[in-house]
Amino acid sequence: MARMNMIEAIRSAHDIVMDRDPSVIVLGEDVGYFGGVFRCTDGLQRKYGEHRVIDAPISEGGIIGAAIGMGVNGLRPVAEIQFADYIYPGFDQIVSELARLRYRSCGEFFSPVTIRTPCGGGIRGGQTHSQSPEGIFTHVTGIKTVMPSNPYDAKGLLISAIESNDPVVFFEPKRIYNGPFDGDPEKPAVSWNSHPKGEVPEGHYTVPLGKADVARPGEELTIVTYGTLVHIAIAAAAETGVDAEVIDVRTMAPLDVATLADSVNKTGRCLVAHEATRFGGYGAELAATVQKECFYSLEVPIGRVAGWDTPYPHAFEWQYFPGLKRMSAGIRRVMEAG
Amino acid sequence: MARMNMIEAIRSAHDIVMDRDPSVIVLGEDVGYFGGVFRCTDGLQRKYGEHRVIDAPISEGGIIGAAIGMGVNGLRPVAEIQFADYIYPGFDQIVSELARLRYRSCGEFFSPVTIRTPCGGGIRGGQTHSQSPEGIFTHVTGIKTVMPSNPYDAKGLLISAIESNDPVVFFEPKRIYNGPFDGDPEKPAVSWNSHPKGEVPEGHYTVPLGKADVARPGEELTIVTYGTLVHIAIAAAAETGVDAEVIDVRTMAPLDVATLADSVNKTGRCLVAHEATRFGGYGAELAATVQKECFYSLEVPIGRVAGWDTPYPHAFEWQYFPGLKRMSAGIRRVMEAG
């Protein structure tokens, strides 16, 4: 076992898979010589060559389009989109092609592309470096969507994604690349060093796609969330003294309904939380599913804590971002209801 | 009053607004000389000239990008995207620019673009002429999303959209361009001629954005839906003999929560229905909102009837499309639950 932060875990996942399978190639803006603006691919070009770790033109549509073609020709491309905020120029290729190729050709053609992209706020990055667009992808059938919340899962899920024959959009919550974050911007940064999920095997292992994780067991309330907010939910449970069960969704689509339902059927209360804007977000699906599956166990309405329905406001990110304050307020609301 | 089908009503809306306001211009693929593949802009170029009704290159991204610039320069562009299935190449311009321009410039710049696009299935159009992508847009703050279900609303809402200073994505359910449709593909087509909502004033009037409509009053169950499915819901109420209240959402964002909540608080049962795939769709937001607002009135879980979570399957559209059969089954399920 080694100690890794999320960046190192992601890099290690690439390394392990590239070493085993020569068909795995990496492409994206600044991923090659430079190793990526977040360093997630650092050293890979030196090790695997310029023909397997490719600096791409600044063209998200072209990157995804070309990756699809490479995948059809037997490669297993891992494409990095520098920030999730910049994925939209490639959206048509994802929705109209990547997600539907296997279906429309009855399995004759498919392209096992993994698209990695850092997402989320809390880093003073302003509107175009902070978005959480996962809810736009979870509605697209034919792709799997993943967001890990710690180095161990990041590596295991990324290996699963790259080895999967299905296209995967892999969101990386950049706020916790270097350490878990409990949602209080005033507190000093911590590192993955002392966190159990910062212990990561050096070799090959997988975390299965499609399985949620109970990040904190509890009895009084279920918090369903993912990414950075998993840690904030755990911190808020401590702060409020509520014995919350925190479910880390991990794979957003397909969703592990059973793990959610079991928990809410036990606790009778549910809070759904994400950074993305609330209206029409992925949390709506979580709430809709939970109300359906757990209607007769639910004691109070399902609460939602999410980014407000505005663009990401640079200077107000700590009023906007669902940090400790808002998570705790959300918990209290659900506990006091009924 | 005149009799109009939805195409005529949409054409009339253009005509009325273009006549009043010389800054209104129309652009899109085949909209000019030819009058649009669905004829929605037929005759407008002859009347208003090639400089106000503009045949555009086949470039949805360019159409929306250029429209934004025109809007910034004082025009009021109405852009047609030939099929909603082809809107994705323009997605980045919608999300990153159109929706955020006013916000990021604190109101100094904005662009009052209306994007019209035919959506939905049931016309044997296969995957790329049948999609219902509204759920991808309702999650994008800064744009309004609209879908009318009849000629009267189509004209009134479209005039509101064009006259609004906010960007609007205006979905047109092509299945009911020529007549309402009760969801039974075996039955002969009907026309708007005999439908009360086919009576449309020739002149200027508006239907306000942001207001839902009670399309059928009822006491036993609330069906929340929009577009083509409004008519199918009404037909299914008749078929099942359930006294359902059918709410036509009309404006999907911002949502008229009060009208929904009032109805469900009255009936105690709710079915949400749309053509789009179910997972992560707009129906999830409807269900999440209703469970929150009406928790203590709800007698049974909110049901969802929607397209299955597969790409649109050409030959199986009548198993896939939420027609009369599935709507009635959905009603029965909700009525029999509890």
Place this chain on the structure above:
Amino acid sequence: MTKSRLHIPRPTARPGETPDFSYLDLSPAGSVDKPALDARARDIEHLSRGLVRVLDDDHSAKGQWDPGFDATQLQVGLRWMLLNRVFDERMWQIQRQGRISFYMQATGEEAVSIAQGMALRPGDMCFPSYRNQGLFMYRGVTLVDMMCQCLSNTRDMCQGRQLPIMYHSKSGNVFSVSGNLGTQYPHAVGWAMASAIKGEDHIAASWVGDGTTAEADFYHALTFAAVYQAPVILNVVNNQWAISTFQGTAAGQRRAFAARGLGLGIPGIRVDGNDFLAVYSATLWAADRARRGGGPTLIELVTYRGGAHSTSDDPTKYRPKDEWESFPLGDPVERLKQHMIAEGHWSEAKHESLIDELRTEVTAAWKEAQKYGTMTEGPWLDPGTMFDDVFDETPHNLESQRRRMLEVERGE
């Protein structure tokens, strides 16, 4: 408003007006020289201005681009072009009779799929547009299989999931046709990049229409092809029309589509798309160049969309009825036939009997195809299959939707 200064591109003729193709720059057959395979892109920019033609008005083959075909090769070409045409005619009728829901012809453009198909090797991968049915035929998809796709019947290669004409052929190395314009172009480039990465010498080819050149994916493909010198042939089938808009609406008015890649260093060849020999020869040149590491070539095939855009279209609404008849590059089938007659390889009688033979073949295929089901008669596909192939393995949520769908169908 004051007087507008916006330039509006206008076609030279609209319904009721006299067709006028004076805007088309033509060069005489044989007048464009054929550069060496290793010519530098900058030294062959003139190929994007001229028009590579082999077949002259007197039906002889002229110049350096003449591939020097023997009688058999010519007959193979003619046969497949004719089959494409006869097939299209028949499918059009079948649609008109309401027996399939939709169809698109390649009438007048058959040289594109057939001559280019012949110039490529079987291991080369094709990323077609919806007007490349000829490629599928030439690469081994049977007429019955193509018809079954259009019928969405029990033998449909798409298992009912796709609109008619959205074929695919893994064994024939022809990619799945997409309804979204131009999306296949960057796939071809990515495929070609993969071929180069693997050190293989297969190349890729893709096709888009003149109108589609305005889509982002067209440019994405050109950019990536230029940067990585991908072994790919990027074809623009300039059939003058994109539904109701003419090629000027795609910025074809000032400079030929063949020039679209020059600014990225991609050589462009403007070819008489109705000249079977010229199309073959230009394609082979570009393929050989790509295979030797010479990188991408953009080929513009100047042709004319002889028919309606699709069965949903009525072209008399936006262009002169008789425009095709005035098209200076004629009809590819007719031109090859006349050449073969002039060469002594062919006759009107042989031609007629070939047409008869092909019609019979198509009729037989249609008869057989219907056995696997039609729009009105069974056997039927199992609708439960609609949940397959969304993913590699069908996840539980789709399995339960499958069950629920069957319940609803049974009236539960």
Place this chain on the structure above:
Amino acid sequence: MTKSRLHIPRPTARPGETPDFSYLDLSPAGSVDKPALDARARDIEHLSRGLVRVLDDDHSAKGQWDPGFDATQLQVGLRWMLLNRVFDERMWQIQRQGRISFYMQATGEEAVSIAQGMALRPGDMCFPSYRNQGLFMYRGVTLVDMMCQCLSNTRDMCQGRQLPIMYHSKSGNVFSVSGNLGTQYPHAVGWAMASAIKGEDHIAASWVGDGTTAEADFYHALTFAAVYQAPVILNVVNNQWAISTFQGTAAGQRRAFAARGLGLGIPGIRVDGNDFLAVYSATLWAADRARRGGGPTLIELVTYRGGAHSTSDDPTKYRPKDEWESFPLGDPVERLKQHMIAEGHWSEAKHESLIDELRTEVTAAWKEAQKYGTMTEGPWLDPGTMFDDVFDETPHNLESQRRRMLEVERGE
């Protein structure tokens, strides 16, 4: 895997290697002729190959592109370029001291914003990239206002909603800077189309970097500009680098960016971007041409990104430390200064005192800006304003979110 044949574009030098700009095609000052304003696009394609230069190595102005500036005009240009540079230097330090969160310099590229700003008329609309701060300054945005934006303080024109440097100026006709690369390019074309539709003679101009030319919006803009002959100037600021990738990764290796529009019939001019006079003159030519209905022009400004990409970047990781010093086109400020000295309009002493004056101005502005709030000290913006301007009128759901937000802030 077998040996890959993929072409990988490589910069001529990486850290530790000797800078090598031999790949840059240069023409001597005055060697490129200046065509008539109504020259046809096809007749001036050579402008995309040469390099329009006015300032010669001996600091004199040469040739037809010399705008013949008087001393005052030259001083205006120098003053604004210097202000841009001094401002950038100061803001960079301020960021390094942690007093603003982010910054981007235009070091080495100041001629672009200033000379082009001077060549355009106030009624012309600019759609800038994030490196066009000089345009905002020149068009009347005060240093204090720019600093307040970077501070997100109570006087911030963006009311705290935007990352530093994302300025906008309605009164100065400079559009809101976007963090998404290239999206402003089609806006400029649409704006220009609207100007033409309205029969006005205002033109639009936009700027992107060499790397950004690979984005779809670059091509969308070119296509629409070509089709409608929009009165627009489309600038590519080729500063050789796009973060860590060099211009070859954007397909700049085989053909200059100025040629990118030739295939659409858009004339391209390749200009020495560090030659204040050449930049001014080429821009004025393109502007006059556009204003007369001559349509769009693509201008490539060949320059060098003298600094890091942004405060988040460390260029020593990917390019030689001293590359800028070897850049054959030098430094635009230095070159204009030397020209003015050579012309007898200027002196080292005057230059030094101008720098002092500008530094004082910038220091005063910084002092004032801080009064409106800093990252650590008030006054503060009201976070409730974050719900404004999402729509024209704030809908009820946002109003209730505003209330809820304030409740949570108060600990409710």
